[in-house]
Amino acid sequence: MSAEAALRVEHVGHRFGARAALDDVSLDVGRGRFAALLGPNGAGKTTLFSVITRLYNNQTGRVSIFGHALDREPSRALARLGVVFQARTLDTDLTVEQNLLYHASLHGIARSAGKERVGLLLDRVGLADRRHDKVRTLSGGQSRRIEIARSLIHRPDLLLLDEPTVGLDLESRADIVAIVRALVREEGLSVLWATHIFEEISPEDDAIVLHRGRIVARGRAGDIGAPGEALADAFRRIVSEPGRAAA
Amino acid sequence: MTAPTHVSKPVATVPPRAAPARIGRLDTVGYLICLGGIVRRELLRFFNQKERFFSALVRPLVWLFIFAAGFRNTLGVSIEPPYQTYVLYEVYVVPGLAVMIQLFNGMQSSLSMVYDREVGSMKVLLTSPYPRWLLLLAKLIAGVAVSIVQAYAFLAVAYFWETDIPPLGYLTALPAFLASGLMLGAIGLFLSSLVRQLENFASVMNFVIFPMFFASSALYPLWRIRESSETLYWICELNPFSHAVQLVRYALYVQFEPVACAVVVGVTLAFFGMAVVAYDPGRGIMARRGGPAGETP
Numbered sequence: 001m002s003a004e005a006a007l008r009v010e011h012v013g014h015r016f017g018a019r020a021a022l023d024d025v026s027l028d029v030g031r032g033r034f035a036a037l038l039g040p041n042g043a044g045k046t047t048l049f050s051v052i053t054r055l056y057n058n059q060t061g062r063v064s065i066f067g068h069a070l071d072r073e074p075s076r077a078l079a080r081l082g083v084v085f086q087a088r089t090l091d092t093d094l095t096v097e098q099n100l101l102y103h104a105s106l107h108g109i110a111r112s113a114g115k116e117r118v119g120l121l122l123d124r125v126g127l128a129d130r131r132h133d134k135v136r137t138l139s140g141g142q143s144r145r146i147e148i149a150r151s152l153i154h155r156p157d158l159l160l161l162d163e164p165t166v167g168l169d170l171e172s173r174a175d176i177v178a179i180v181r182a183l184v185r186e187e188g189l190s191v192l193w194a195t196h197i198f199e200e201i202s203p204e205d206d207a208i209v210l211h212r213g214r215i216v217a218r219g220r221a222g223d224i225g226a227p228g229e230a231l232a233d234a235f236r237r238i239v240s241e242p243g244r245a246a247a
Numbered sequence: 248m249t250a251p252t253h254v255s256k257p258v259a260t261v262p263p264r265a266a267p268a269r270i271g272r273l274d275t276v277g278y279l280i281c282l283g284g285i286v287r288r289e290l291l292r293f294f295n296q297k298e299r300f301f302s303a304l305v306r307p308l309v310w311l312f313i314f315a316a317g318f319r320n321t322l323g324v325s326i327e328p329p330y331q332t333y334v335l336y337e338v339y340v341v342p343g344l345a346v347m348i349q350l351f352n353g354m355q356s357s358l359s360m361v362y363d364r365e366v367g368s369m370k371v372l373l374t375s376p377y378p379r380w381l382l383l384l385a386k387l388i389a390g391v392a393v394s395i396v397q398a399y400a401f402l403a404v405a406y407f408w409e410t411d412i413p414p415l416g417y418l419t420a421l422p423a424f425l426a427s428g429l430m431l432g433a434i435g436l437f438l439s440s441l442v443r444q445l446e447n448f449a450s451v452m453n454f455v456i457f458p459m460f461f462a463s464s465a466l467y468p469l470w471r472i473r474e475s476s477e478t479l480y481w482i483c484e485l486n487p488f489s490h491a492v493q494l495v496r497y498a499l500y501v502q503f504e505p506v507a508c509a510v511v512v513g514v515t516l517a518f519f520g521m522a523v524v525a526y527d528p529g530r531g532i533m534a535r536r537g538g539p540a541g542e543t544p
Contacts (some may be wrong), residue, residue: 053374057527075273078376087367091288093295098288105284106375108277109270117270154271 005064006031006158006190007052012061014047014213021047023213025061029158029192029206034184036201036221037194039210040239045194046086048210049162052192053083065158079107082156084147086163092136096127099135100150107154114153121149125179141172148179158190159183165197173200198232207231211239271376278377282385285372289389292359293396303351303397304404307344311405315340327468329500334411341410342496343465345401349394349428350488354456356390357435361442373526380523387436387519391428398424416499423498427491430511433518434487440525463489464496487514 007029014022022044029035039045050056052063054070054077063070068077090099097118104114122128125145135143144164151159161180165173177200183189193200201207203222208215217224217238225234271277293299315337330338363369375382402410402417438451460466462483469489473480483489487510494507 053370055370055373075376075378078374079271079273081374083370083374085367085370087370089367089371091292091368094288094291098291102284102288103371104271105280105287106372106377107271108273108280108377110280113270 005029006033006066007192008062008064009048009052010062010064012048012051012058012063014044014051014056014059020213022051025210025213025215027208027215027218029190031157031190032184032188033206034181034191034193034202035206035208037192037208037210038196038198038201038235039194040196043210044213045210046162047213049083049085049160049194052160053081054078079154080157082151082154082159084144084151084159084161084164086166088143088147090135090143090146090150093134095132095134096122096138096146097131099146100153103150104153109154117153117155118149121152124152125149126175139172141168141175144168144172144176145179148176152183156189158192160192160194162194163196164193165195165200173197198230198235201231203231209235209238273376278381281375281377281382282388285382285385286389286392289356289386289393290396293393299355300397300400303348304400306351307348307401308404310344310347311337311340311408327470329497329502329504335409337408338411339468340466341402341405341412342499343463343492344405345398345424346427346431346488346492346495347460347465348397348401349391349424349431349491350456350460352390352394352397353428353431353435354438354452355435356386356393356432357439357442357451360386360436360439364439379526383436383523383526384519387429387432390432390435391425394428394432395421395424398428412499413501415501419501420495420498423495426508426511426515427495430487430491430515430518433515433522436522437518437525440522459486459488462486463492465489465492487511490514 005028007027009025009027012022012025013020025044025048027035027037037045037048047056051058052065052070054074058070063077065077066080068080070077091102094102097115100118100121101111101114104117105111109117118131119128122131125148127142127145127149130138130142130146135146138146148161148164151161159180164180165176168176180189180191180193184191195201201221203220205221207217207219207221207224209217209224217234221231224231225237229237272280319336360369363372372382372386373379399417402412406412434455438455442451462479463486464483465488469480469483472483490507490510493504494511497504497507
């Protein structure tokens with residue numbers, strides 16, 4: 001594992017009562033890398049995200065963000081992190097700008113600096129003309145783009161996205177993927193992208209396959225399967241193998 | 248996959264960041280900005296929901312104009328501090344009704360916390376880099392700010408109903424409203440951590456709001472209750488809402504009630520402390536409850 005990791009998860013376990021939602025999970029997201037976290041529904045992706053974002057305590061193991069351990073330096077770790085949750089979390093009664101400024105304030109950004117940042121980010125996600133519209137008037141895809149803008153407001157270095165394209169049409173999905181890939185390419189952002197939609201993953205991305213709370217495969221997305229095997233087929237094969245252990 | 252033209256702005260390619268380029272602040276000034284943002288959002292939400300504003304205002308006014316007027320001749324109130332003379336029943340109930348607004352608001356804030364947890368905006372709040380207890384305190388202060396706006400709107404209307412409050416009283420009552428709002432908000436905050444789903448909230452209303460309101464000095468002086476039941480009197484005495492009402496009642500007449508103040512401060516600290524524990528990711532409900540669907544037993 002590289003010492004330069006944007007995100008490092010080491011031997012993390014998490015239990016809900018008797019059931020282990022995560023079992024000895026370790027992974028790295030390198031700086032400036034796009035890493036895809038693949039897993040079927042219920043694999044533990046959202047639990048892992050909740051541990052990384054400190055919504056749940058990491059019961060066992062350790063999480064660090066740019067070298068800042070989440071349990072010892074939570075403020076420094078969270079300050080480097082932007083998150084797009086699976087559920088929609090914008091305030092629909094407020095305008096786009098009010099939502100974004102609220103989030104800026106949560107990171108200690110004064111209004112004047114926040115407004116400037118809102119302008120830049122709305123340009124970035126192609127929604128500058130919707131700045132003063134209420135969020136409830138936006139489509140699902142537009143709301144997602146606003147959530148991405150919101151997650152970037154404090155200029156994080158690591159972005160976590162939990163199935164951000166679920167429920168969106170093809171064009172909106174392509175928009176979201178293109179925006180995030182441009183951020184990786186042009187601004188050096190590190191990304192952990194949870195999904196089960198294979199079209200969103202390129203062969204040169206890092207891929208981590210999570211199944212029943214354990215990592216069952218990892219590597220470059222193009223190398224996960226056997227030679228000539230499509231990622232989707234390899235994924236289905238891997239998760240259907242009984243008693244598959246960590247790779 | 249092709250990038251849509253409207254999202255790709257030409258930006259120079261840059262290497263991965265070597266050093267953090269943060270623009271937010273993690274110091275006290277940053278926290279005050281954070282606090283201001285949370286209060287502002289709560290006020291924006293409140294003023295956006297016109298019906299919430301009016302229902303918050305109508306409820307105590309119905310009590311004042313109808314209930315109190317009806318009971319005016321039945322319930323005479325004798326001289327007792329802070330009043331210097333006999334007062335009409337309407338005059339007596341005004342402070343209790345103002346604090347009732349805060350009681351409802353405290354519970355409404357906690358209802359919105361449960362809602363925030365369900366829709367996920369609570370997650371967004373908790374990913375802020377500031378310590379969690381400071382975020383909860385900011386949320387509490389935001390709710391209190393809304394409750395004070397409501398209480399003063401009620402007092403403004405009640406002013407035309409011969410409520411007999413000295414002008415200076417409106418000013419001296421402000422810290423009392425702040426204290427009582429913090430106490431009721433802290434109780435609500437703690438309750439919000441116990442309630443898993445929005446649907447369960449109605450029972451909290453029945454088991455918390457109504458007993459607290461009726462078993463208190465809001466509607467009748469406690470000596471009158473003592474005449475009918477010693478047990479009920481002690482229940483009312485032990486009810487922190489009674490002390491919040493008395494603190495505000497005295498303050499509205501430019502007087503200070505130290506016992507009420509001590510009880511209100513003590514109860515606030517106790518419930519806020521319990522809420523902080525409940526929202527701690529390691530110890531409280533966030534760790535044990537609300538696991539994602541499909542990933543919990």
